[in-house]
Amino acid sequence: MLKCPKCGLEVDVSFIKHTCSKCGEPLLLEVDFEKIAERDIESLIPGELKKVTLGEGRTPLIDYRRFLLKLEFLNPTGSFKDRGAALTASRALIAGWKTVIEDSSGNAGIATAAYSARAGVKVKVYAPADAPAGKLRLIRAFGAELKTVRTRDEAHKAALNDQSGVYVGHVVEPLFIEGMKDIALELVNSKKRFEAIVAPVASGTLFLGLYKGFKELVKLGVIDEIPTLIPVEACGYTKLSKYLKSISLTCGENERSILADALRLTIVPRLHQIAEIAREVSPYTLTVGDETIGEALRELYSIGLPVEPSSAAVYAAAKYVAKEFSGNVVVPLTGSGLKYVPMPNELLDRYLF
């Protein structure tokens, strides 16, 4: 059952929209706690929603100094988006949709293309033309119809206006959040101790999913409280600075990040859901600039981890956070650097090659 977090309206998971018919708020999946046995973590994502898989999830969680690195870039298409795309494709099958529409800075488009291919559903992806060439090529490689527009925000608007299929944009799709939630369940299942989690915020699905997961785990009696969640944004693309304290990790004057291509979104349908949560569980939001990202990227490669620049932004943020907290800090490394390396890129080359 999908539920509006604002007015409480409930609809079936095969409902064709992602926002509430009454008040326009993006919907969320409502867990039926009466059907779940005590401490049965697995059932927080109902099995009947898992119809399509490419082996996503159960990613490694490795120790490095005081960090717990969650290697989300080892999902099938190279990013954490695969978890959400798997459940979204499942919803398309349940509802019988023939064509779906997505907008993306790259990774979510790749994931949606791959899982739609697996499900036998046609897909059209809108993306900014200046997304990394490797990402755009992958979207096409999976057989999706790729439409490039000028910016990430324009991609969102164009996808919303496309009437040739059902819009399943991860920025609003309720089941996408459930895929992200699974990361919280895995972190708790690992039995490893941690005090804080840093999470990249573009459309905020990971941030929302982690919060929803921890909140449900509290309700289920598995954990006592929701851990500290710290949003990470890119210079020039912060949405949260008007809601909570914002700390800049070396943003240049008027800097708009180029390296953090996965974080360059400003139209965020779930923004006030994110802001409300951030006020509850975040001491501040961290905004990271390209120089800091480049250095962090070099460091991650120097310990053998081929991640994408946007993930290095999150690691850089975690290093800041680790100075303020005494416990372990969880760092989701969300995207693979393998999509980048073969492409000569002056800026990237300066740090890496």
Place this chain on the structure above:
Amino acid sequence: MLKCPKCGLEVDVSFIKHTCSKCGEPLLLEVDFEKIAERDIESLIPGELKKVTLGEGRTPLIDYRRFLLKLEFLNPTGSFKDRGAALTASRALIAGWKTVIEDSSGNAGIATAAYSARAGVKVKVYAPADAPAGKLRLIRAFGAELKTVRTRDEAHKAALNDQSGVYVGHVVEPLFIEGMKDIALELVNSKKRFEAIVAPVASGTLFLGLYKGFKELVKLGVIDEIPTLIPVEACGYTKLSKYLKSISLTCGENERSILADALRLTIVPRLHQIAEIAREVSPYTLTVGDETIGEALRELYSIGLPVEPSSAAVYAAAKYVAKEFSGNVVVPLTGSGLKYVPMPNELLDRYLF
């Protein structure tokens, strides 16, 4: 303990060479079965050899028609070589080596570079200049010293002659085989039923590792017999056709595969170990050509799996095998396609983009 499979000489794991001092045969790790409890699969790879990790292994095994697809391309640096590189780097730490030397068509060099970086060991990698640009760039990105030569075979010779560090080439390194063996242990641990396994053979480490794993599992009483193992080679690079029946899956006249870049090795130090095993457990060797590889690659992308061309060769072989066996066929998809996509490549484009 390392042991010569030919003359029986035993040496410690910190022994600086990989071949027998008496007869020149590449060594293998000898499992001490007296120290292992009944059916204790995990102990077949001694814990004290696992000193370096980036979260390799435990890759997904997904069902697709009658295939069990083992997604080895989801290892940290995008290939199954990570399993071997992890144990090899551990041996370097145990033995106290400061600099190691590797030769590779790409993936093993990437893996060795990443795990050496993690272990804090210097590394020099020899590779053919015509390896995919993305692979060569990754080797450098992890901080390795990259030396390019004309062919894969020349890379092997040059690495052997380099006296500036300890040669740990995966083509002979005993612990590399142990990493490959782990795949056999995971397949049996999965409890899924299968009748045959196809395995790419370049230096043959996967083929040897799978066999060694299944043989030890038989000895441990976990399984009754070694499953059928079918080698897969690339047109123009077959080493096994003189030892057993060879079936060509559309090799053109004098074709030398370009797409299967990971299979282009002809100098194989462990060749007679491989041939001996193949005569025991393989009905034939399959040799695959670029047209067949390209079609198989397109098919794998069409179900959402971004693998490299050499892995598509193995899938093409599995389709042939599935017609001859009634049970499930295991297909290790060994390498990631993400290392390729951003690079325009006329031949690859014809099939994929």
